[in-house]
Amino acid sequence: MGSLASRLSPNLKPCLRLLIALLCLPLLGMAHKKTVALRFFVEANAQDTDRFSDPLRLQNPPRDIYIEKLPRINEREIRGIYPFHAANGTWGATLVLEESGRLNLQVLSNSMRGKLIVVFVATSAGTHQVADMVIDKPIDDGVITIPHGLTDIEIGVLAREFHLIKAKPQIKKEKSEVPSDMSRSSGQ
Numbered sequence: 001m002g003s004l005a006s007r008l009s010p011n012l013k014p015c016l017r018l019l020i021a022l023l024c025l026p027l028l029g030m031a032h033k034k035t036v037a038l039r040f041f042v043e044a045n046a047q048d049t050d051r052f053s054d055p056l057r058l059q060n061p062p063r064d065i066y067i068e069k070l071p072r073i074n075e076r077e078i079r080g081i082y083p084f085h086a087a088n089g090t091w092g093a094t095l096v097l098e099e100s101g102r103l104n105l106q107v108l109s110n111s112m113r114g115k116l117i118v119v120f121v122a123t124s125a126g127t128h129q130v131a132d133m134v135i136d137k138p139i140d141d142g143v144i145t146i147p148h149g150l151t152d153i154e155i156g157v158l159a160r161e162f163h164l165i166k167a168k169p170q171i172k173k174e175k176s177e178v179p180s181d182m183s184r185s186s187g188q
Contacts, residue, residue, distance in 0.1 A: 036157045037122040038078065038095075039071035040144075042108055042135075043115040056118065058132050067118055072108050073144075077101025080163040083155050086148035091155045094145045096169055102142030109139040119146050123157045130154075143169050 044053035044066040053066040078101065082094040097105060108117070112135050119130040130149035150158070 035123065036075060036154070036161050037120075037127075038075040038158070039120045039122075040073040041067040041071050041118045041120065042112050043118070044068045056129075058116075058118070059129055060132075065116065065118075072117070073097065073101050073104050075161070077104065078162055080165045081158055082165040082168050083150075083159065084168070088148050090148045091150035091152070092145065092147045093150060093155070093158060094143060094165075094169055096165060097142040097144065099142075102140075105142060105144060106138070106140045109135055109137065113137070119149070121150065121154050123154055125151075125153050 046066050048066060048068075052069060054069055056065055056067050057063075058065060077098050078095050079098045080096045082096075084092050084094070086092040115135055116132045117135055118132045120127060121130050131146055133147070
């Protein structure tokens with residue numbers, strides 16, 4: 001008894017190889033796909049062309065800005081989350097980023113200081129702008145906090161998709177650049 005391939009005519013062998021390749025193709029995309037998209041976009045200049053930026057209406061307070069078309073950080077760079085209740089009745093989350101996300105956050109927090117970072121979340125329930133935050137200091141530990149704006153559904157999806165951190169991650173304290181005697185308000 002010979003193999004099936006040895007019994008086929010020479011003209012059918014390439015077809016058999018193609019058929020096997022086509023049957024194996026779906027296995028390449030079998031990796032777990034996230035059911036949530038969490039994207040961080042940085043404020044862009046109004047003079048940037050529509051190739052690089054999009055207009056956006058911020059919600060609170062309402063105002064118009066432009067954001068970069070490509071996110072600087074996304075859900076593939078998140079290692080774990082620590083969800084918490086925000087003061088306004090929504091949810092917030094502290095995110096611990098993978099190494100590539102940590103480097104992206106470090107670069108943008110150093111080079112884009114004073115600009116806004118806008119967070120969007122998308123689940124099967126829809127997409128919405130969660131929060132906008134001012135980039136006010138360098139962040140090199142890979143920990144970023146969304147202070148509020150996440151819904152119960154979004155937190156539920158995030159909790160299923162990412163490793164839950166049991167205790168709030170400690171944010172590394174910066175050394176003050178102001179001498180201690182100058183850190184008090186001059187009005188005292």
